[in-house]
Amino acid sequence: MEAKFKVGEEKENAISQARANLHELNVTNNDLQRQIKETEFSLCTLLGTTYRHIQRxxxxxxxxxxxxxxxxxxxxxxxxxxxxxxxxxxxxxxxxxxxxxxxxxxxxxxxxxxxxxxxxxxxxxxxxxxxxxxxxxxxxxxxxxxxxxxxxxxxxxxxxxxxxxxxxxxxxxxxxxxxxxxxxxxxxxxxxxxxxxxxxxxxxxxxxxxxxxxxxxxxxxxxxxxxxxxxxxxxxxxxxxxxxxxxxxxxxxxxxxxx
Known part of the structure; x- marks a missing residue:
């Protein structure tokens, strides 16, 4: 898409929208990773163990x-x-x-x-x-x-x-x-x-x-x-x-x- 923009086949607003969507996805992914970490900490505490990644x-x-x-x-x-x-x-x-x-x-x-x-x-x-x-x-x-x-x-x-x-x-x-x-x-x-x-x-x-x-x-x-x-x-x-x-x-x- 970047290449199409450079040769004039794509508009700049489409590029900006795509980049904005990417940043939104990164924010969502970070929130999900945080929730996973918090859940793993809670489960380890419940099990009486130190933190470890839980296979699922x-x-x-x-x-x-x-x-x-x-x-x-x-x-x-x-x-x-x-x-x-x-x-x-x-x-x-x-x-x-x-x-x-x-x-x-x-x-x-x-x-x-x-x-x-x-x-x-x-x-x-x-x-x-x-x-x-x-x-x-x-x-x-x-x-x-x-x-x-x-x-x-x-x-x-x-x-x-x-x-x-x-x-x-x-x-x-x-x-x-x-x-x-x-x-x-x-x-x-x-x-x-x-x-x-x-x-x-x-x-x-x-x-x-x-x-x-x-x-x-x-x-x-x-x-x-x-x-x-x-x-x-x-x-x-x-x-x-x-x-x-x-x-x-x-x-x-x-x-x-x-x-």
């Missing part, structure tokens, strides 16, 4: 399962800490209810072939005498039955609260996963459209180069086509990152991902 594949090589088509079973929510906590609270409430219900009955047991046995599973040879000697402890639960009924009601209320809390936690977790699934689907669609846009703009650049060589287009026309392609390619990188981030957010919503 290209973002185009990253492949993720397409969860949006097959869906995700609700059981995967059991990996989430909030769901685990709600589940444990629910289990604890059911245990308390059963414990309160069991307290209605005295500690003697009819065990078939062994007859009467105590709480330790030991056979009681004379249950009559045992009952007389333990009458105080046996009558206490009888006279205290009102309190035991009250305890059972409290336990049932706690059980219901735990059940509703578990249900609400599952619903909120499911909503978060659904939102992230939809976000991943949108990001994937945007990425596919951006790839198609880059392909079309690449064809436009090739045609502009042909027209320029044949003298049917100016260098500014070619620069404009190349600039449009560059902008789309930069957006493509951003869209790839957004898609990767959406998958990471989905894994996080699932409590750390799943096999």
């Amino acid at each position: 594949s290209s973002i185009e090589q990253q492949v993720f399962p397409d969860y949006t088509k097959v869906g995700l079973p609700i059981r995967l929510l059991s990996r989430r800490p909030d769901v685990v906590q709600a589940e444990m609270n629910l289990a604890s409430a059911y245990y308390t209810t059963n414990q309160a219900r069991a307290a209605f009955y005295p500690s003697l047991t009819l065990s078939g072939s062994l007859g009467w046995t105590n709480a330790l599973g030991q056979m009681v040879s004379n249950p009559g005498n045992w009952i007389l000697s333990a009458v105080a402890s046996l009558t206490q639960p009888i006279f205290n039955k009102g309190k035991l009924v009250s305890n059972l009601r409290v336990s049932k209320d706690e059980e219901q609260i735990a059940l509703l809390t578990f249900k609400q936690t599952i619903l909120e977790a499911g909503e978060e996963v659904n939102n992230n699934l939809y976000a991943a689907d949108v990001a994937k669609s945007n990425l596919e459209n951006r790839i198609s846009q880059c392909n079309e703009l690449n064809n436009a650049v090739q045609m502009s180069e042909t027209l320029y060589k044949n003298g049917e287009a100016t260098y500014l026309d070619l620069l404009t086509a190349r600039q449009s392609l560059l902008n789309a390619q930069l957006s493509l990188v951003s869209d790839r990152f957004t898609y990767c981030q959406s998958i990471i957010n989905l894994y996080n919503a699932l409590g750390g991902g799943a096999e």
